[in-house]
Amino acid sequence: MSTSATRSGPSSGPPVGPLSVGLLGFGLAGSVFHAPLIQCEPRLRLAAIASSRTEEIRKAAPEAVAHASPAAIIADPDIDVVVIATPNTSHAALARAALLAGKHVVVDKPMATSVREADQLIELAHRQDRLLTVFHNRRWDGDFLTLRDCIDSGALGEVYHYEAHFDRFRPAIKQGWRERPLPGSGVLFDLGAHLIDQALTLFGLPQTVTADVGTQRRAGEVDDWFHLILNYGRMRAILHAGTVVCHPGPRYQIHGDAGSFLKSGMDGQEAALRAGRRPTDSDWGLDEPDRYGRLFEADGGERVVETRVGDYAAFYRGVAAAILDGEAPPVTAESARYVMAVLEACARSAVERRTVALP
Missing domain, CATH: 3.30.360.10 (Dihydrodipicolinate Reductase; domain 2)
Structure with missing residues (x-):
């Protein structure tokens, strides 16, 4: 994996300042776990959230732009990392779209709903030279x-x-x-x-x-x-x-x-x-x-x-270190794939x- 984060794809230069994070979903996983932990990591900036709960977003994350759908965040060239905290049935499809858009991807557990989906995501992340990790907090x-x-x-x-x-x-x-x-x-x-x-x-x-x-x-x-x-x-x-x-x-x-x-x-x-x-x-x-x-x-x-x-803050410290410093991810996609197999x-x-x- 490349040691530098990118704005719009593998060929772009590293971003200036903290990595910009787009969070998909603001239910239990997104609002209770991911948003607060991202906000506590100085090398990450919660820039956008996709959810219809705009009033809750305004109160909990006023620094983030609220979007009605995940597609807008995935297509945003200023987003470096996409965090997927949506229902399990959508994990694989959203992760695939984000990887194809050149984003680094964090998926809430479980990684997908089948080993087949997990294998496809791992192969795509390698091909795109992007971080793929899973929130096994x-x-x-x-x-x-x-x-x-x-x-x-x-x-x-x-x-x-x-x-x-x-x-x-x-x-x-x-x-x-x-x-x-x-x-x-x-x-x-x-x-x-x-x-x-x-x-x-x-x-x-x-x-x-x-x-x-x-x-x-x-x-x-x-x-x-x-x-x-x-x-x-x-x-x-x-x-x-x-x-x-x-x-x-x-x-x-x-x-x-x-x-x-x-x-x-x-x-x-x-x-x-x-x-x-x-x-x-x-x-x-x-x-x-x-x-x-x-x-x-x-x-x-x-x-x-x-x-x-x-x-729990160790997870997003590890995400930032993996992207910016080339360190091992806090949870490898392969280890999350083994969870799917079991x-x-x-x-x-x-x-x-x-x-x-x-x-």
């Missing part, structure tokens, strides 16, 4: 960073059991595309993409997957519960999500031959963003001490492990009621 959850340290340090020895939950209490059906029977809808593609990306970040691709995916709420039209088993030989990764869980158990459980690590509670960065707080706040990403994880050692020892500071395998496993091998 939960790699920067404080609890995930902490458990990764526990594993990497050898404190758990050889890991035999990894279990991650994303349980919520939402018995009522919310209106919106995520609850409609469309490609990429449902909790598997929503929360499952997060949990699968974390597991692949830690352990790589599994040998096989066995998945149970279902709809528990009476009025539900899409899956709202899943239980995935990723087979890594002697080790198993259990990934689970439920939508009617009033009192969740541990979020993470990791067991090895030298000890176990247990952590409860959810990383607080999403809640902070929803409340209007920003990564520039002095206490950003800090966990409550009563929710710190506990490390149980095989010799009987036990200690509290302080949660690392969560850092999602497809899990969906197939659930429908066919069998274990599915990964290539």
